[in-house]
Amino acid sequence: GKGLGKNTYQYFTAQMNIAVKRRMTLESALRRAVMQKDFLLHYQPQINLETGEVIAVEALVRWKTEDSGTVMPGDFIPLAEETGLINEIGEWVLREGCRQAKEWQVAGLTPRRMAINLSARQFADKAFLDMVTRVLAETGLAPEYLELEITESQVMRQTDGMIMLLNRLSEMGIHLAIDDFGTGYSSLSYLKRLPIQKLKIDQSFIRDITVDPNDTAIVVAIINMAKSLDLDTIAEGVETAGQLALLRSKGCRVGQGFYFSAPMSAEALYPLLKQNNLY
Numbered sequence: 550g551k552g553l554g555k556n557t558y559q560y561f562t563a564q565m566n567i568a569v570k571r572r573m574t575l576e577s578a579l580r581r582a583v584m585q586k587d588f589l590l591h592y593q594p595q596i597n598l599e600t601g602e603v604i605a606v607e608a609l610v611r612w613k614t615e616d617s618g619t620v621m622p623g624d625f626i627p628l629a630e631e632t633g634l635i636n637e638i639g640e641w642v643l644r645e646g647c648r649q650a651k652e653w654q655v656a657g658l659t660p661r662r663m664a665i666n667l668s669a670r671q672f673a674d675k676a677f678l679d680m681v682t683r684v685l686a687e688t689g690l691a692p693e694y695l696e697l698e699i700t701e702s703q704v705m706r707q708t709d710g711m712i713m714l715l716n717r718l719s720e721m722g723i724h725l726a727i728d729d730f731g732t733g734y735s736s737l738s739y740l741k742r743l744p745i746q747k748l749k750i751d752q753s754f755i756r757d758i759t760v761d762p763n764d765t766a767i768v769v770a771i772i773n774m775a776k777s778l779d780l781d782t783i784a785e786g787v788e789t790a791g792q793l794a795l796l797r798s799k800g801c802r803v804g805q806g807f808y809f810s811a812p813m814s815a816e817a818l819y820p821l822l823k824q825n826n827l828y
């Protein structure tokens with residue numbers, strides 16, 4: 550009756566207050582983290598599936614906290630995007646990734662590309678291009694060793710402004726990759742308009758690739774489409790020897806995943822980069 554309705558209402562109000570408070574606490578903690586630069590990057594190698602060589606590394610951000618340990622990007626990037634904090638976090642990630650790539654080169658390691666993830670909001674920022682130019686100049690990393698990853702869903706909302714920005718980045722010599730590819734159903738004609746070099750096949754298609762013929766068919770279609778457009782393909786989320794063998798047999802050139810290496814700190818990755826070959 551009426552009483553129950555009221556209780557239910559009060560219950561939901563209380564729950565909502567808890568949710569709102571949690572969000573506010575999280576948001577102010579994230580703001581503090583941005584000021585104090587309480588982040589770190591882990592790096593995951595990308596492997597040439599023919600030779601086993603490490604051809605690039607992807608930088609993946611983590612948030613260092615005192616109470617909750619290391620917070621994974623899935624637990625704070627969405628809030629960072631909503632609040633706009635992603636622009637500052639993204640700049641820190643870019644600078645730290647470029648700095649690390651340059652440090653590895655100076656230390657004598659084979660020069661490799663550093664792949665950095667971007668959010669839509671960074672792309673929409675008018676100061677983005679200048680920021681990238683400045684970070685490359687400050688860190689001394691040559692633009693051809695920087696790769697920017699943009700998700701397929703972001704690219705699908707493409708505007709003339711975005712295409713112009715992608716063209717400018719590409720003219721600078723920066724590589725562009727489409728992340729989570731296959732989840733957005735982009736068409737061939739549409740991809741041809743973009744100055745990209747690489748498609749990263751989403752890990753959801755790789756997971757069951759050896760057992761689900763639909764997934765195998767999708768991955769083969771992506772590999773062949775990429776070939777016809779003269780694009781590289783990289784398979785994400787490679788976890789088993791079986792997945793690796795199948796991908797190689799279908800002509801996928803590059804892979805990334807736990808089978809080769811989990812994302813790890815720069816120090817932990819150094820010996821693998823020095824050894825260069827993961828086969």
Ligand code: C2E
Pocket residue numbers: 593608609610621622623626639642666667668728729752785786787788805806807808811812
């Ligand atoms: P993503 O760009 O698709 O990155 C791949 C994610 O899959 C990473 O999770 C990685 O640790 C994980 N992964 C790698 N190999 C395997 C595997 O073999 N099996 C499985 N199951 N997973 C694997 P992570 O580090 O938690 O990052 C999650 C997402 O957060 C990323 O997905 C990316 O969208 C976002 N992200 C990470 N760093 C940044 C950043 O600096 N900026 C922005 N805007 N987004 C970021």
Ligand code: CA
Pocket residue numbers: 607666698728
């Ligand atoms: Ca990525």
Ligand code: CA
Pocket residue numbers: 728729749751752785
């Ligand atoms: Ca991805």
Ligand code: CA
Pocket residue numbers: 729
């Ligand atoms: Ca993903």
